[in-house]
Every structure is written in structure tokens, then in C-alpha cells.
Amino acid sequence: MSQALNLFDDMPEKPKPEKKTVIPANSSAPLIPSMPEKSGQEYGASSIRVLEGLEPVRMRPGMYIGGTDEKALHHLFAEVLDNSMDEAVAGHANFIEVSLDTEGYLTVTDNGRGIPVELHPQVPGKSTLEVIMTKLHAGGKFDGDAYETSGGLHGVGVSVVNALSDFVEVEVARNKRLYRQRFSRGIPQGPLEELGDVHNRRGTRTRFHPDPQIFGAHAKFDPGRIFRMSRSKAYLFGGVEIRWSCDPSLVEGTETPEKAVFHFPGGLKDYLAAQIGKEFTVTRDIFAGKTERSGHGSVEWAVTWHGGDMLLHSYCNTIPTTDGGTHEAGFRIALTKGLKAYADLTGNKRAANITTDDVMISAAGMLSVFIREPEFVGQTKDRLATVEAQRIVENVIRDPFDHYLADNPNEADKLLEWVIERSDERMRRRKEKEVNRKSAVRKLRLPGKLADCSQNSAAGAELFIVEGDSAGGTAKQARNRANQAILPLRGKILNVASAGREKMGANQQISDLIQALGCGTKTKYRDEDLRYERIVIMTDADVDGAHIASLLITFFYQEMSELVRKGHLFLAVPPLYRITQGAKTLYARDDAHRVLLMETEFKGGKKVEIGRFKGLGEMSTQQLKETTMDPASRTLLRVDIDEIDFEGTREAVDGLMGTKPEARFRFIQERAVFADNLDI
Numbered sequence: 001m002s003q004a005l006n007l008f009d010d011m012p013e014k015p016k017p018e019k020k021t022v023i024p025a026n027s028s029a030p031l032i033p034s035m036p037e038k039s040g041q042e043y044g045a046s047s048i049r050v051l052e053g054l055e056p057v058r059m060r061p062g063m064y065i066g067g068t069d070e071k072a073l074h075h076l077f078a079e080v081l082d083n084s085m086d087e088a089v090a091g092h093a094n095f096i097e098v099s100l101d102t103e104g105y106l107t108v109t110d111n112g113r114g115i116p117v118e119l120h121p122q123v124p125g126k127s128t129l130e131v132i133m134t135k136l137h138a139g140g141k142f143d144g145d146a147y148e149t150s151g152g153l154h155g156v157g158v159s160v161v162n163a164l165s166d167f168v169e170v171e172v173a174r175n176k177r178l179y180r181q182r183f184s185r186g187i188p189q190g191p192l193e194e195l196g197d198v199h200n201r202r203g204t205r206t207r208f209h210p211d212p213q214i215f216g217a218h219a220k221f222d223p224g225r226i227f228r229m230s231r232s233k234a235y236l237f238g239g240v241e242i243r244w245s246c247d248p249s250l251v252e253g254t255e256t257p258e259k260a261v262f263h264f265p266g267g268l269k270d271y272l273a274a275q276i277g278k279e280f281t282v283t284r285d286i287f288a289g290k291t292e293r294s295g296h297g298s299v300e301w302a303v304t305w306h307g308g309d310m311l312l313h314s315y316c317n318t319i320p321t322t323d324g325g326t327h328e329a330g331f332r333i334a335l336t337k338g339l340k341a342y343a344d345l346t347g348n349k350r351a352a353n354i355t356t357d358d359v360m361i362s363a364a365g366m367l368s369v370f371i372r373e374p375e376f377v378g379q380t381k382d383r384l385a386t387v388e389a390q391r392i393v394e395n396v397i398r399d400p401f402d403h404y405l406a407d408n409p410n411e412a413d414k415l416l417e418w419v420i421e422r423s424d425e426r427m428r429r430r431k432e433k434e435v436n437r438k439s440a441v442r443k444l445r446l447p448g449k450l451a452d453c454s455q456n457s458a459a460g461a462e463l464f465i466v467e468g469d470s471a472g473g474t475a476k477q478a479r480n481r482a483n484q485a486i487l488p489l490r491g492k493i494l495n496v497a498s499a500g501r502e503k504m505g506a507n508q509q510i511s512d513l514i515q516a517l518g519c520g521t522k523t524k525y526r527d528e529d530l531r532y533e534r535i536v537i538m539t540d541a542d543v544d545g546a547h548i549a550s551l552l553i554t555f556f557y558q559e560m561s562e563l564v565r566k567g568h569l570f571l572a573v574p575p576l577y578r579i580t581q582g583a584k585t586l587y588a589r590d591d592a593h594r595v596l597l598m599e600t601e602f603k604g605g606k607k608v609e610i611g612r613f614k615g616l617g618e619m620s621t622q623q624l625k626e627t628t629m630d631p632a633s634r635t636l637l638r639v640d641i642d643e644i645d646f647e648g649t650r651e652a653v654d655g656l657m658g659t660k661p662e663a664r665f666r667f668i669q670e671r672a673v674f675a676d677n678l679d680i
Contacts, residue, residue, distance in 0.1 A: 054162065058185065061160075065160060070222070071642060071645075073210055074221065076160075081098070089317070093240070096108065097245070099244075100245075106208060112203045114203050115129050115170070116174070167207075170206050228647050241263040242263075244260045268300050272286055272366050275647075282362075283304055286303070287302070289397075296371060299370075301331065301366065301397060303365035305364070305418060306364050311365070327389040328384075331394075334397040342405045351423075353423055451476045458531055467488075470616075474617055474624050478624040487516055493507075493510065496559060497657035514559075522559060522560075536571070538574065538616065540614075549571060556569050558653075573589055573635040
């Protein structure tokens with residue numbers, strides 16, 4: 001089974017065959033035979049460690065913020081900002097200030113009620129502020145008394161930020177008095193200080209700096225990303241004004257302003273209009289609305305239909321739910337039922353076969369719900385699991401959508417015809433899918449030929465896109481013919497981000513790849529037609545290989561983004577070095593991994609031989625199989641799209657792969673500090 005691992009994890013070793021114990025049916029031997037104890041590995045009471053305070057967070061940060069990468073780093077900001085947003089949504093704050101300085105310190109200030117500072121009744125001798133900052137599962141959002149709805153649920157968020165920061169300073173203006181306390185890596189650096197009287201100020205100010213021991217010495221906040229995250233929060237609640245500022249040197253030469261004020265009374269309708277810009281839309285107006293009530297059960301939405309891929313972003317209590325959930329399900333059902341009801345009303349029988357996928361495949365929408373005590377999947381809250389949310393959203397949207405269609409018959413007819421066309425195309429593609437794999441190979445005429453697998457179903461099938469005919473030949477011999485197909489590519493494929501549709505349509509390699517996958521592109525993409533469960537990009541472990549992989553990833557992002565979102569795209573991790581000492585042979589992915597293996601695995605006086613692979617084609621069949629293709633011993637990296645900062649993802653792809661060299665130069669300048677061991 002393939003694994004989605006971090007690039008810097010150790011390469012998994014090939015598992016050894018299991019030793020089986022056979023017990024006769026009439027034997028009186030115990031079902032579980034006793035195992036011999038190994039010396040030096042005693043297991044007793046002293047083996048059990050009890051983690052105190054915030055130790056679990058520092059030991060396993062991935063359980064709380066999803067990792068230690070750039071996305072996880074910016075999740076710290078999201079946790080602090082969400083607390084201020086909860087105050088605003090509850091009606092106790094109307095502005096939030098976000099500021100980033102040159103030393104990487106981020107400050108979030110609100111004019112809410114301020115964190116309580118009096119001694120906590122359950123923790124003698126400690127202020128409530130210190131309890132909230134230093135203890136997991138301490139917060140004011142458990143019983144619904146302080147907040148009717150909130151993004152925070154577990155009392156974990158801000159204490160996690162405290163644990164993973166080398167500096168945190170919290171100032172609280174409450175009851176006309178100013179208080180302050182400082183922390184480092186979750187530990188108070190002194191008691192709560194009372195700084196004296198303060199006038200015309202209330203609320204909480206949190207200033208923090210991420211810990212380089214956790215995130216690395218070069219980790220720093222991206223001003224553009226912080227800017228976009230702040231702006232998106234303002235769209236989600238029209239009653240708050242968010243003020244952004246940063247040092248001018250941090251945004252010099254970029255499109256991110258050093259100062260900005262976000263306030264969007266139009267809410268999600270404004271947000272969606274800004275996202276789609278001047279794109280073609282099927283209907284003239286955006287279908288948007290929100291409930292009159294606030295708090296639990298309130299819903300806001302905006303949706304239109306365009307010529308691009310589905311664009312649906314949902315939120316619960318202002319928290320981005322990148323993996324969707326029950327509220328999205330209610331949204332889809334309401335729109336589908338509404339269109340079908342309109343078709344029945346107008347006597348359009350062609351709409352009988354339309355499905356939710358037909359309705360949503362070209363939809364561009366935003367959805368925000370507020371639920372009391374919502375249930376999420378995981379601490380990072382990527383997916384909403386509250387069953388009630390589906391019913392709430394469906395009931396709220398259904399009637400307004402019926403009225404929208406009835407009041408705009410010309411627009412409704414255009415939309416219905418558009419969806420019926422998507423349905424007809426889906427049915428047509430299902431019939432075309434009858435073409436078997438042999439005819440697909442015969443039609444493709446690929447360079448080096450598509451070496452397809454023998455199984456007919458997509459489940460478990462893998463397509464390896466291989467760099468070069470030489471490597472393709474080796475891969476064909478190393479593969480499992482039952483479920484692994486090989487598609488060699490000659491040279492670098494077309495950069496689809498800078499090529500026009502006409503040029504892309506005339507490119508043979510692109511056309512062959514699309515036909516081999518069988519699932520269509522953009523709005524014509526159908527996941528059920530994809531002929532392989534995994535698409536694996538397998539290129540050399542050098543600069544040229546990375547460039548080819550980048551071009552292919554750009555192709556899939558631009559033309560088949562749903563394929564990426566559904567977890568079908570992977571990168572193979574072939575080794576760069578072969579290290580041998582006597583009968584022992586291990587493989588290293590890169591220079592850092594080679595040094596690690598030399599220090600840990602190859603000790604002693606015997607001679608160590610190190611060979612560097614120039615490419616996949618230089619490997620023997622057995623080497624390629626056991627290091628890169630065999631599910632039992634390979635490492636695969638799954639390619640994901642960052643749905644939280646979706647604007648930043650699009651800008652990065654356009655900047656790096658688009659037609660503007662100045663955008664590429666700027667991207668390289670901004671990230672040059674992270675580059676080590678350049679292979680030029």
C-alpha cells in the first residue's frame with residue numbers, strides 16, 4: 001500500500017517475511033504463543049511517561065496543527081484570529097488589528113471583553129489568563145454561556161500557539177485596568193502584571209513569534225498569506241472591521257499593501273464577486289442571501305455558475321472547512337432539488353436525470369454557517385460532521401432558491417439548460433467508457449507506447465508517468481503487470497500555464513495523456529471515468545526531473561484540479577544514492593539523507609561504496625522496483641491543494657509558471673533564504 005509521507009522521513013525498509021506458527025486443530029496449545037523477552041527492553045511502570053501541561057503539543061505538534069510546515073505555521077495565526085472573531089460574532093468587538101513586523105512577530109488586537117484575569121476557582125493561585133494560555137482544554141466555549149456560537153470548541157487553540165512559540169505576550173484591557181503576562185514555549189516567564197489604569201481601551205492583544213525549534217530556523221510568516229487570511233475573515237462577518245499593517249520592507253515589490261482596512265457589509269456575495277472577477281457566468285446575477293437571525297442556525301451563501309471548475313468554499317463559525325462536510329451536503333441537495341422542481345414546474349422532462357454532480361461541477365459558491373457546538377473531524381477542523389447542519393442549510397436555502405428561479409425565468413432557463421448539457425455529457429461519456437483498454441492503447445500511438453495493466457477496474461490501478469523512454473523501458477520490466485501501467489514521456493511537456501488553448505490542443509503528449517486517463521478536463525472532468533486510482537509522477541532526482549514534475553503538476557492543477565483534490569496524484573521518491581558496505585545496501589533520497597545513513601547505519605572499519613544515480617534509466621529493474629515502484633518498500637508523496645489559502649495557491653502557480661518573468665523573479669527573491677544545496 002502506498003504511503004503519503006513527508007519528503008524528509010526515512011525511507012521505509014522492505015518488510016521481512018512473516019514467520020507463521022501453525023497449530024493443529026486438535027492441539028491444546030495456547031492461541032497466542034508466548035514471545036521470548038529481549039534483554040535490555042524491560043516494560044514496567046517506569047516505561048510509562050505522563051506528559052504534563054503543554055508537553056504533548058511540543059512533542060507531537062502535528063496532532064494539533066497538522067504538521068510543522070508553512071501551512072501549520074500560519075495555522076497559529078488562524079487560532080489567534082479565530083478567538084478575536086468569536087468576540088466579534090458574539091457582538092462584543094467591532095474591530096480587529098493584525099500587524100507583522102520585520103523580526104517575524106505577529107500581533108492580533110481586538111476590542112472585545114478581554115480575557116478574564118481574576119484567579120481561577122479550579123486552579124488555586126493562578127489567574128484565568130494563565131490557565132487559558134498554559135492548560136489544554138481550558139476555555140469559555142464549552143457550555144454556550146459566554147458564546148452562542150464559536151470557532152473554538154476544545155479550549156486548545158491559543159494554548160497550542162503558546163506551546164509552539166518562543167515568545168508570547170498577552171495584554172488585556174479589562175474594567176479600565178491593563179494587565180500583561182509573557183510566556184516562552186508554554187512556560188510563564190513571570191506572574192500576571194497589573195500595569196495600572198487604562199482609558200479608552202478594552203480587549204486582548206496577543207503578540208507572538210513561532211519557535212524555530214519547531215518550525216525551523218528560516219520559518220517566517222508570509223505577509224501575503226496573512227493579508228489574505230485577514231481579508232477572508234472580514235468577508236465572513238460584515239459586522240467586523242479588520243485593520244492590516246506590516247513593515248513596508250516585508251511587502252516591497254509585491255502586490256500586498258503595507259496597510260489596509262477590510263469591511264464588507266455585502267459579505268459572501270462581495271467575496272464571490274471578487275473571486276470570479278470578469279469570468280463568464282451562466283446567470284447574470286449571483287444567487288446570494290442570509291438568514292435574518294444571528295447565532296445558532298444562521299446561514300449565509302452566494303453561488304453562481306461559470307465556465308471553469310467547481311469552486312466551493314465553506315465555513316463553520318468562520319472556520320474554513322476545506323474538506324467540506326454536512327453543511328456542503330445540504331447546500332448541494334438544496335440546489336439540486338430546486339432545479340429539479342423548477343424543471344417539473346416548466347415541464348422540462350430532460351432534467352429527470354440530472355444529479356448533484358451535474359449541478360455543482362461548474363458552480364462557484366461560498367457558504368457560511370453558524371452552529372452551536374459543531375462537531376469537526378480533527379483538531380484542524382477541516383471537515384464538519386454535525387448532522388443537523390445538513391438539515392439547517394437545506395431548509396434555509398431551498399425556499400429562497402425556488403423564489404430566485406421563479407422570479408427570474410430567463411436566467412433560470414439558461415441555468416437549467418446549462419446543467420442539462422452537463423448531464424447529457426456525463427451520460428454520453430458513460431457510454432463511451434465501453435471502449436476497452438486495448439482499443440485505448442491502439443488509439444493513443446504514444447512514444448514508447450502505453451504499457452497498460454491487465455485489470456479492467458480503476459480500483460488499485462496505478463499509472464506511472466515516467467521521464468524518458470529509457471526509464472520507461474526499465475519501469476515496464478519492474479512493474480506489476482496486473483495493476484501498474486507505464487506511460488513514458490519524451491522530454492519536457494508543454495507548460496499549460498503559459499500556453500493558449502489552441503497550442504495545448506495541438507500538443508501530442510498532452511492529448512495522449514488526457515486520452516490515457518479517460519476522465520476529461522476542467523468542467524468535463526468525471527472522477528468515475530478515471531481509469532486509474534493513482535497517478536504517479538516518476539522523474540529523476542535532479543533539477544531536470546523536478547522541472548518536469550512541476551510542469552506535470554501544473555497541468556493537473558490547471559486542467560484536472562478535481563483529480564488532485566480527490567487524492568489521486570502522487571510523486572514517486574526515487575533514491576539519489578546507493579550506499580553499500582559488504583552485503584548491506586541502503587538507498588538515500590538526497591545528500592541530507594545520505595549523511596544521516598552514514599552516521600547511523602554504516603559504522604565500523606569496512607569500506608563503504610557510494611554510487612550516485614544519474615537517472616531512473618541507470619537503475620536495474622530490481623533496484624527501481626524495490627526503491628520506487630513496489631508498494632511494500634516505496635515512498636509516495638501525495639500532492640494536495642492548499643484550500644485555505646486558495647488565492648495564494650493560484651497566485652503561486654501563475655507567478656512561477658505563467659508568462660510574467662518579473663513574477664517568477666519576485667517569488668525566487670522572497671524565498672531565496674530557504675534554498676540550500678542548489679543543483680545548478
